[in-house]
Amino acid sequence: MPKPSTRCCIETMRDDPATPIDDYDSPWKAAVTHAFPEFMGFYFPRAAAEIDWARGYDFLDQELAQVVRDGELGRRLLDRLVRVQTRDGDEQWVYVHIEIQGQRDPDFAERLFVYNYRLYDRYRRPVATLALLADASPGWKPRGFRYRRFGCHVAIRFPVAKLMDYRTRLDDLLTGANPFALVTAAHLLTQQTRGNAPDRYAAKWRLARLLYERDWDRQRIIDLFSVIDWMMALPDELQRTLWNELEELERKQHMPYITSVERFGIEKGVQIGEQRGAANLLLRLIERRFGPPDEATRERIRASDPDTLLNWSERILDAKTLDEVLH
Incomplete structure (x- = not known):
């Protein structure tokens, strides 16, 4: 995934401080x-x-x-x-x-x-x-x-x-057979509902129901729900309501996907743990090569994404100064 200088969330939802940034x-x-x-x-x-x-x-x-x-x-x-x-x-x-x-x-x-x-x-x-x-x-x-x-x-x-x-074809997207029809619809609805958490919730719930109605294999539904869930960020309270609705939907339709979707959330937590491990390893390499970094540099490294940490770790092999590694 991209470096901080190129990472882009197309639209942000900061009208409501409780609403997380949309991650595209x-x-x-x-x-x-x-x-x-x-x-x-x-x-x-x-x-x-x-x-x-x-x-x-x-x-x-x-x-x-x-x-x-x-x-x-x-x-x-x-x-x-x-x-x-x-x-x-x-x-x-x-x-x-x-x-x-x-x-x-x-x-x-x-x-x-x-x-x-x-x-x-x-x-x-x-x-x-x-x-x-x-x-x-x-x-x-x-x-x-x-x-x-x-x-x-x-x-x-x-x-x-x-x-x-595709804005004028939203109805076609919602009924399309290609999974990227729903992904496109989710992207457009995320933009349209920026700053409006209730409408965002309604759109996300509608997409989730449509996804569960598709005649796709179990893993594809799990994967695509993970994409939609990640893309259409909701405040915590509405997200919990959505999970409850999904659990009830799965109970009625006898489709036990929720456990796997919850596991996806755990996997995101594991990714965060891996990022922290990579940051700590890079800090140790820097300390051995250039001496202890200052606190600002430590915070910058801890806040960086895995791709950036990988690039910096590769640069440290040839760099003569810490600035050459980080810039």
């Missing part, structure tokens, strides 16, 4: 991981039709982090690199670079251009860049980047899907 990047990564073929089929159907899904696919997030680590331009929700194979057999492997952008950014198209040629330079294989825009600016839809000098013309043009374009 974590659930989007979970959703893409759990259902990548459906993600492609929903937002980029033409590309999905050219992929040989029977031959599998591989996420290459660590490789992507190495390629773009010094190109942190703008703010985004998520970027992922996936290796796939095509149906036509002409290319053994194609790299799909997915960028989910959560905020309008004048440098967005240039960044995709930079990442695309860096990935090509690394792998010497075709790289397809695809952009999903999750921002709240209806008229912003960059599609490419180009420049021309002295007869040399360099350009990239990439497919774009924009979540706000």
Whole structure:
């Protein structure tokens, strides 16, 4: 998941101090991981039709982090690199670079251009860049980047899907067969109910009921509910009410999913524990290499996300000063 400089919650709910900040990047990564073929089929159907899904696919997030680590331009929700194979057999492997952008950014198209040629330079294989825009600016839809000098013309043009374009199709989303129809609906309803906890509760409860009505396997329902639950943050009191309603729904429909969903919450707690362990390990490495850090540095490290801690831990191998590690 992203670094602090690029982490973006599209909208925040601070009208009510008891309401947590809406978290978009974590659930989007979970959703893409759990259902990548459906993600492609929903937002980029033409590309999905050219992929040989029977031959599998591989996420290459660590490789992507190495390629773009010094190109942190703008703010985004998520970027992922996936290796796939095509149906036509002409290319053994194609790299799909997915960028989910959560905020309008004048440098967005240039960044995709930079990442695309860096990935090509690394792998010497075709790289397809695809952009999903999750921002709240209806008229912003960059599609490419180009420049021309002295007869040399360099350009990239990439497919774009924009979540706000689905606003008029909310009813279709709520009845759609693709799981990303509900994920898109959850994203839009999260934006629409910002600062209005009762409406947020009603929207989340409706999505949960629709999810339980789908003829999907048990694990998919658990995974998607986890995404919706994570995305549509509620004040504690309303969240407890929602859990009670879900428990009653499961009792009536004889669908015991709630235990697994509760386990997801425990897993989030484990992730927090892992983050703390990584922060403590980095602090020990810093102390051995550069001496005891000051309290401000300690607090900064303890508050950082796992991806940032990993990057800093890698830098410490070659850095000559603490500033080189952290900046």
